[in-house]
Amino acid sequence: MVLYTSPFPNSFLSVLHSFSWGLIFPCYWLADRLVGSFVPTTYEKRQRADDPCYFHALCIIITTPIYLALLVASLPFALIGFLLWSPLQSARRPYIYSRLKDKNHANGATLLTEWKAAGSGKSFCFGSANVCLLPDSLARFNNVFNTQARAKEIGRRIRNGASRPQIKIYIDSPTNTSISAASFSSLVSPQAGDNRTVNAGIKRTTSMEYKGDNCGSNNGEENREDKGGSGEPHEGEENACIVRINGEENGHMSDTETDTVNGQARASGPAEPSLEGDAEISKTPNHKQKEGDSGSLDSCSASRESLVKVRVGDGTVDQSTVNNKLLYKASIMKKTSVRKKKHTDETFDHEISAFFPANLDFLCLQEVFDKRAAEKLKEQLHHYFEYIVYDVGVYSCRSCCSFKFVNSGLLFASRYPVMDAAYHCYPNGRGMDSLASKGALFLKVQVGSTPQDQRIVGYISCTHLQAIAGDTTVRCEQLDMLQDWLSEFRKSTSSSSTANPEELVAFDVLCGDLNFDNCSSEDKLEQQHSLFTHYKDPCRVGPGEDKPWAIGTLLDPEGLYDEEVCTPDNLQKVLESEEGRKGYLVYPTSKNHSSSQKGRKASLKGNGRRIDYMLYTEEGLYLEWKVEVEEFSFITQLAGLTDHLPVAMRLMVSTGEDDP
Numbered sequence: 001m002v003l004y005t006s007p008f009p010n011s012f013l014s015v016l017h018s019f020s021w022g023l024i025f026p027c028y029w030l031a032d033r034l035v036g037s038f039v040p041t042t043y044e045k046r047q048r049a050d051d052p053c054y055f056h057a058l059c060i061i062i063t064t065p066i067y068l069a070l071l072v073a074s075l076p077f078a079l080i081g082f083l084l085w086s087p088l089q090s091a092r093r094p095y096i097y098s099r100l101k102d103k104n105h106a107n108g109a110t111l112l113t114e115w116k117a118a119g120s121g122k123s124f125c126f127g128s129a130n131v132c133l134l135p136d137s138l139a140r141f142n143n144v145f146n147t148q149a150r151a152k153e154i155g156r157r158i159r160n161g162a163s164r165p166q167i168k169i170y171i172d173s174p175t176n177t178s179i180s181a182a183s184f185s186s187l188v189s190p191q192a193g194d195n196r197t198v199n200a201g202i203k204r205t206t207s208m209e210y211k212g213d214n215c216g217s218n219n220g221e222e223n224r225e226d227k228g229g230s231g232e233p234h235e236g237e238e239n240a241c242i243v244r245i246n247g248e249e250n251g252h253m254s255d256t257e258t259d260t261v262n263g264q265a266r267a268s269g270p271a272e273p274s275l276e277g278d279a280e281i282s283k284t285p286n287h288k289q290k291e292g293d294s295g296s297l298d299s300c301s302a303s304r305e306s307l308v309k310v311r312v313g314d315g316t317v318d319q320s321t322v323n324n325k326l327l328y329k330a331s332i333m334k335k336t337s338v339r340k341k342k343h344t345d346e347t348f349d350h351e352i353s354a355f356f357p358a359n360l361d362f363l364c365l366q367e368v369f370d371k372r373a374a375e376k377l378k379e380q381l382h383h384y385f386e387y388i389v390y391d392v393g394v395y396s397c398r399s400c401c402s403f404k405f406v407n408s409g410l411l412f413a414s415r416y417p418v419m420d421a422a423y424h425c426y427p428n429g430r431g432m433d434s435l436a437s438k439g440a441l442f443l444k445v446q447v448g449s450t451p452q453d454q455r456i457v458g459y460i461s462c463t464h465l466q467a468i469a470g471d472t473t474v475r476c477e478q479l480d481m482l483q484d485w486l487s488e489f490r491k492s493t494s495s496s497s498t499a500n501p502e503e504l505v506a507f508d509v510l511c512g513d514l515n516f517d518n519c520s521s522e523d524k525l526e527q528q529h530s531l532f533t534h535y536k537d538p539c540r541v542g543p544g545e546d547k548p549w550a551i552g553t554l555l556d557p558e559g560l561y562d563e564e565v566c567t568p569d570n571l572q573k574v575l576e577s578e579e580g581r582k583g584y585l586v587y588p589t590s591k592n593h594s595s596s597q598k599g600r601k602a603s604l605k606g607n608g609r610r611i612d613y614m615l616y617t618e619e620g621l622y623l624e625w626k627v628e629v630e631e632f633s634f635i636t637q638l639a640g641l642t643d644h645l646p647v648a649m650r651l652m653v654s655t656g657e658d659d660p
Contacts, residue, residue, distance in 0.1 A: 003421060004093040007391065017088050023081025027074040028135075034067040035137035041145050043561040089396035094423040095441070098378060100386040111416055115448030117456060117504070121654040123630055124447065124458065125357050127158075128511040128614060129638065129646035130366040133373040133409075142643050143557035150641050151373035155380025157637050158363065161356030163384050348538070348629040350549050352575050354568040354636050357648045360384075362445070364462035365411040366513045369436065374411065385413035392423055393437035402429070404437040410462050410512075412443055419457065420444040420493045424485045426478050431468050438464050440482050440512075442489040447506055455503045461486060463512040472525045475516060479529050486510070490620060504622040506653045510535055510615040513644070518546050519588035519606035535615035538629045538649060551575060551634055552585040552608015553645040559584045560640055571636040575645075581607055614649040626654045 008014045037060055040048075048056055115122045131154050132139055136147045144150065363385065368374045374390050381388060393407030408423070425439040440463040448456035463482055466474040495503060516523040518540055527543040539550035555565075565571040565584050574580035585608030618627055631650040638646060 003097040020081040020084035023077045027078035030071040032137045039140040086396045095392040098388045125650045127648040128364045130513045130644035132642045151376040155377045159384035162360035164358045349631045353633045354572045363413040366464045367409040368411040369406045369409045387414045402434045410441045416445045459508040461510045517609040535617045553612040554586040554609045566640045568636045568639045571639040
C-alpha cells in the first residue's frame with residue numbers, strides 16, 4: 001500500500017488549495033478571535049482580578065467593532081476561497097505521512113535490526129492522549145487557550161519525557177519483589193541528545209547496586225551493547241539501567257545503607273536549555289515552571305521522581321549531598337511499594353507518573369483539529385519519533401453524510417516504520433460532532449525480522465467516538481463499525497505468498513478517547529459491547545467495574561489552573577489521594593449524582609471517569625508467542641495543557657526462546 005506523503009496527488013492541486021485557504025484564513029482567524037474574546041478561561045479571570053471591573057469590558061467594547069469590521073471586509077474573499085476549496089476536497093488524501101529526513105536523528109532502520117526474535121522477548125510501549133488542540137475559541141469552552149503555544153509545549157514535553165533513559169528499580173525485600181512504580185522515572189535525566197553516561201562506580205554498601213552504564217539518549221546508538229544473561233534487560237530495552245535496593249523485612253533501610261557513595265560523582269548544574277534554544281516566553285500559564293514542576297525536563301527544579309542528575313566528572317563534591325538525594329529516592333520507592341501492596345494479585349506494574357514513559361515507541365493523539373497546531377506539534381515530535389501520520393480525515397461532503405469543517409483530530413507517531421495505513425470516517429455523527437470527520441486510523445508497523453527474513457509486524461488502531469452525553473446508541477454503532485474495519489484492515493494488509501514471506505504478528509493494540517467509562521450507569525450498553533470480548537482492558541475487571549488502582553482520565557476543567565494541580569508533580573500528588581481525585585476528576589454519572597462534583601466529599605463510585613482506553617488482543621498473533629502487559633501508567637506531564645490524562649501501556653512480547 002502506498003503511503004501518502006502529500007495531501008494532493010499533484011503540485012497544481014496543492015497550490016490551488018493553498019491559494020483558496022489563504023483567502024479563507026483571514027475570515028476564519030478573525031471569527032476565532034472575536035468569539036474567543038467573549039469566552040475567558042479561569043486563568044485569565046484570575047489574572048484580571050486586580051484590574052478595575054470596567055477594564056475588560058472597555059477592551060471588548062473597543063476591539064469588537066474592529067473585529068466585526070474586518071470580518072465583514074474579509075467575507076467576500078472567504079466566499080471565493082470556499083468555492084475553490086470545497087470541490088478540491090474530493091481529491092484530497094485521507095492523511096499525510098511524514099518521515100524524518102534528518103539522518104542524524106533517524107533510527108527506524110536501526111531499530112528493525114535490533115530484534116531478530118532470537119531472544120526471550122521484546123517490550124513495546126504505547127501512549128495515548130487527548131490534547132484538545134481545537135481552534136482557540138472552541139478550546140476555551142474546555143477552559144484551555146492559546147492553542148498554538150500549547151501544541152508546541154505538548155510536543156516538547158512528550159519527547160523530553162520519552163527520550164529519558166529507562167530506569168528499572170527493584171526492591172529486594174521479603175515482602176515486595178516487584179519492580180517499583182518508579183520504574184518509569186529517571187535517576188539520571190539527561191536532555192534529549194545528551195549522551196553523557198553514568199559510571200557504574202556509583203554504589204551503596206550492601207544497599208544499592210547500579211547495573212548498566214549506558215544511560216544516554218535513546219537515540220545514541222553508540223551507547224548500546226549486547227548483554228546476555230537472565231538478569232539483564234530484554235531485547236530492545238535500550239539504555240535500561242537497573243538499580244537494586246536491598247531492604248530489611250520491616251521495609252526500612254539499615255544503618256549501613258547510609259554509607260558514603262563510592263566513587264567520584266557530582267550533581268549536575270542547572271538544566272540545559274531545550275534543543276531548539278527557544279528564548280521566547282510563552283503566553284500560557286502552563287509554561288511557567290514552578291517549584292517541583294517536572295513536566296518539562298528543562299526545568300531547573302528537581303522532580304520528585306527524577307531525583308538527581310549525576311555524572312562522572314573531575315573533582316569531588318560534598319558526598320553527603322549525593323547521599324541525601326539517593327536516600328530521598330529510596331524513601332520514595334519504599335512509599336510507592338507500600339501503596340502497591342494493596343494490589344499484590346496484579347500481574348503487572350501500574351502507577352501515576354509525572355513523565356511519559358521512557359523509550360515510548362508509539363503515540364496516538366486525539367483532538368489535533370487545528371492544522372497550524374498540528375504542524376507545530378509534528379515538528380516537536382520529530383525530535384524523537386521518526387514517522388508521523390497527521391492531518392487525518394476528510395473535509396467537505398466527501399465520504400460522509402454531512403459537511404465536515406475539520407478533520408478527525410487523530411495523529412500517530414512511531415519510532416518504527418509504518419508499512420500500511422487506512423482511515424475510515426464514522427457516518428453517524430450527531431450534533432457538533434457531525435462537523436468533524438471523527439473516525440478510526442489503522443496502522444501496520446514493522447518492528448523487526450526473523451533470521452529467516454520474515455517480517456515481524458504489529459497493528460495499532462486509534463479512534464475517537466461520539467462525545468455527546470446520552471448518545472449511547474451512536475457509540476455502540478461506531479464500535480460495531482470499528483470492529484468490522486479492524487477485521488478488513490487485517491485481511492487486506494496480511495501477506496503469505498512465496499515472494500512475500502508470511503509475517504509474524506507481534507501485537508494488536510487499540511487506543512483512543514471512547515467517550516464512555518466503565519462505571520457510569522448511562523454507559524451500560526458500551527460497557528457490555530462485544531469489543532471487550534476480543535480486546536482486553538488492563539484497567540477493567542468486568543462491565544461496570546474497574547480495578548481499584550485505575551483512575552479517571554477526564555479532569556474537571558474548572559480546576560485546571562489551581563495551584564494544587566497546575567504542574568505535573570502537583571497533579572501527580574493530588575491524584576494519588578482519594579480526596580484529591582474527588583476534587584479534580586470528573587466522576588461517573590448516575591441517577592443520584594451529577595457529573596459536576598468539585599469540592600464535594602460525598603461517596604462517589606470508582607476513581608473518576610476513565611474514557612481514554614488502551615486495549616490489546618491476543619487473537620490473530622503468532623501462536624508461539626505470548627503477549628502480556630508489563631506496565632500501565634496514568635501520566636500527569638501535560639498538566640494545565642489539556643483536560644485529559646494521557647495513558648501508557650508497555651507490552652512484553654515473549655517468544656519463549658532463551659537468550660543465546
